[in-house]
Amino acid sequence: MFDRRRLLGASLAATALSASGIRIAFASPVTDKRLVVAILRGAVDGLTAVPPIGDPDYAKIRGSLAIAQTAALPLDTTFGLHPAFAQLHEMWVAKQLVVFHAIASPYRERSHFDGQAALETGGAKPDGFRDGWLNRALPGAGLADNGRALAVAETAPLILLGKSRAATWMPEILPSADEDFLERVRALYAHDPILGRSLSQALKTEASARAAMDDPSTAPSAAPVAGAMTENTGMAMNGQRPAAGLASLTALASGAGKLLAAPDGPRVAVLDFSGWDTHVAEGTTDGTLARRIAALDAALGALKTALGPTWKDTAVIVATEFGRTVAPNGSGGTDHGTGTVAFLLGGSVAGGQVRATWGGLKPAELYQARDLQPHADIRSLFKAGLTDHLTVPRKDLEKTVFPDSSASPPMQGLFVA
C-alpha cells in the first residue's frame, strides 16, 4: 500500500483538495505570531501550583497540603513555583514566563462543565454563547480561513467552535486507507454538511502534518497516543498513572509545535490537558498533583523545543476553569473552589513578573469563606493576548469576542514591544 500522506504533498494537493474548494496555500500572508491556549480541565489547585509561601497564613490553612518554603522554586517574596515546574522556572529566569494568581473567569458556581463552558465561550455566564471566544477572535487576527486554528484532538473543543472551521490533529494509529478509496468516500460526502467538511479539513491538516513532520524520528509515535487516550480520562486520581500516559502529553505538545512552526501552518492552537480534579490524596511536592504538574511542565517544554526559532513569536496561555478550596477536604484533597492561577509563556512575553492582587488567606478574605478570592478576570489576560500579540483590534474584543467584559480591559505590559 502506498503512503497517502506522502502522496498528498504532491498531486492530491493540486487535485482533490482544490476540487473541494480548499487550497493547501492560504489566500493571503498572515501574522508570524503564534498563540497557544492550553486548557487544564478539572480545576487546578493554584495554591499548590504557585504556593504563596510568603503569606503568613499559608502553611497553617493548607495544613498537610502546604508546600514547604524551601521546596518551592523562587519567584518573588510572596510566591514560589511548584518544584515540578522545572522548565517553567527556567523560562521564568529567562524572562519568558508571567504568572497570574487570584484569577478566575466570571463564573462563580462550582460545576466543572459550566465552568469550562464559561472559560471557553468567554461569556459572563456559561450559556451566553454557543461558540468559542478564540474562534470569534480569528477574523480580527486575519486568521478566519478554515484551518488557521488547530485543535490537538479528534474533534475541536468549545473554545474553537464557531464560524471558522478549526483543523484537528492527532497522531495516526490506524493504517491509512488508500487514495482511490478516499476519493470515492469524498464523492459520497460531497453534499454532507458535517462529514464532507470534516474530511476535507482532515486531509488538508494531514498534508501539512506530513510536511511538518517529514523526519520520522521526531514525529509523535503511535504508542504514546494509545496512552494519551487513557491519559485523557481525567478524574478520580488515586491510582498510579502509567509512564506512557504521562509521556503522551509531551508527544501531543511536540506535534502541535511542529505544525505551528510550519511557515504556512496554523497560527493558533488549543491543547487539552485533563486530570486536575484532585479530590483525594492530592499530595505536595510528590504525589498525584505533582506528577500532573511534571507532565504539564514536560509538555510545555516540548512545545517550546518543537517550535524552534518560532518560539520567539509565540505566546502560550495556560488556563483552568476555576480553583479549589483553600483548606484541604476530609480526604487529603481539595474540593471545587474559585480563584486560581494562570500562566503566560513564550518568546514574545514580558516575563519574570507575577501578576496578582493578593488579598491573603485569612477567613474574611476568602470567597464564601472557603475559596481563594479572585481579583482578576481571566478574560483580561485573554484580551491582552489577542490584542497585543495577535493584533486583534480592540473594537473586535469589545464587540464580538468578549462583548460583556468592558469592566475587564486587556492587561497591560505582558508582551515585549
Added chain:
Amino acid sequence: MSLEGAIAAHRFGLGARPGEIDAASGNPKGWLAGQLDGAVPQPTSTALQSGGALAAQASATLKSVRAAPDPAKQVAIAKGYHEIFMAEMEARFALGFTTARPFAERLVWFWSNHFTVSGVNGATLSFIGAYEREAIRPHVLGRFEDLVLATARHPAMLIYLNNAKSIGPDSAAGLRTQRGLNENYGRELMELHTLGVDGGYTQADVIALAKLLTGWAIDPQGQNGGFRFYPYRHEPGDIVLLGKTYPPTEEGGIQAIRDLANHPKTATHIARKFAGHFISENPSAASVEKLAAVFRRTGGDLKALSLAAVADPAAWEPANTRIRQPVEYVTAMARALDWSPGTPQPGTPEAKPLRRIMQSCRVMGEFPFSAPSPKGFEDTSAAWSGPDAILTRIELAHAVAQNAPATADPVRLADSALGQLLRADTRLAIQRAASGKQGLALAFASPEFQRR
C-alpha cells in the same frame, strides 16, 4: 422492508443484523416494545465476578500490600484489575454485537453513561463490569430512584466519586482521625445524576447532601454487594437539604436520594437528556415535556419513559438523524457483518480480533467507562465528527472491510444493514467499487452508516 423498520433498528437499536429490518418492518413500535419485556440480558463470560467478591478481594489485597509493600506485586495487581475490566468489556461488546434486544442494550449504554464511572483509577477499574451488571442493568426498566440508589451504593461509584472516603467531621471517626467531608459525589449526584446544574441547589445543599451520605462506603467482607453503612462515620444531627430536614441515619440518606430522584427538576433534566439521545439531538420543548410528564406521572418508571420516546412521532423523522458514537459505529459494523465473536478466553488467539476492534474505539476517542469526566461522553454529533475523527472512522471502515470474509457481498450487505436508509448514490458507488472489499468499506464509511 419499511423505512420505519430501518429507523427502529438504527435510532433505537444498535444497527441491523441480517434480517433484523425485515423483522422490525411490520410493526416497528411493537418490535421495540417487545424488547423491553423481561429482565435485561446480561453479558456472559466465565470471567465475571460480583461486586461483593471483588470488594472482599480488593480489601484483602490492600491489607497485604500495606503490610508488606512490594512494587512488583502492585504492578501484578494492577494488571489483574485491568484484565478483569477487559474481560468484562469483551463480554459487553460481544453482547452488543449479537443481542436480539438491541433497544434494551442501548438503554443500558445510555444509563451507564449517565451514571458514569471511569476506569482511570485502578481501584475503580475492577468493579466497573460488576457495576453495570449489578447497578445498571437490573434497573433500566424499573424505577429511576432505584437506579440512583443502586449506583450510589455500588463500590464502583463509592470509589470513583470518593464518597467512600467522605467522613462526617463531627462523627466519632471524624473527631478521632481529623478526616472529614468530600463533596465530590454529593455535588455530581445533584448536578449530573438528578436535578441538573440549574436545579436550584446551593453550595450549602452540596455540603448537606455530602453529610447525609457520610458513612456510605465499602464492606471489606464483601457482604451486601460490597456496600456498608458505617454509623460512626456519619455526621450527627439533623441535616437540611433543599429545605427539608433529614435524620442522621442511613435511612435519611436513602430518603434524600429518593426525594432527589423524584424531584420535578430531575424529571425535566432526565427527559431532556433522554429525548436528546433517542428522539432528536435538539428535541422540541413538546417532546421533552411529554417525557417529563410521563416521568412525573409514573414516579420515574423508566420502561414507561422508554416507550414514551418510541411513541413520539419526532423519533421517526428521518431528518432527526445523528452521528453514531464510536462504540455504536463499531457495533453497527459487527452487526451488519453478523459477526459473533463468542466469548473467547482472554489472551487466546480467538480473542485477538475482538480486542483489536475494541482498541479501535479508544483510537476514536471513546471506550466504555473511560469518559474524561463524571459527565460521561458527549452526546452530540459535533463531539464525534471533527476532521480527525472522521478520517479515523473512514480508516477503520477500510480496515474492517479488509479483514471481512471474502464472501461478503457488499450490495446485499448494505441493503440488509440499511434497508430504505441506503441512498441510491451510495448503492451505486458500492456497485461500482473496484473490489468487493472496497464496496464493503464504502458501505461502512457512507454518510447513512455513520448515522443513526
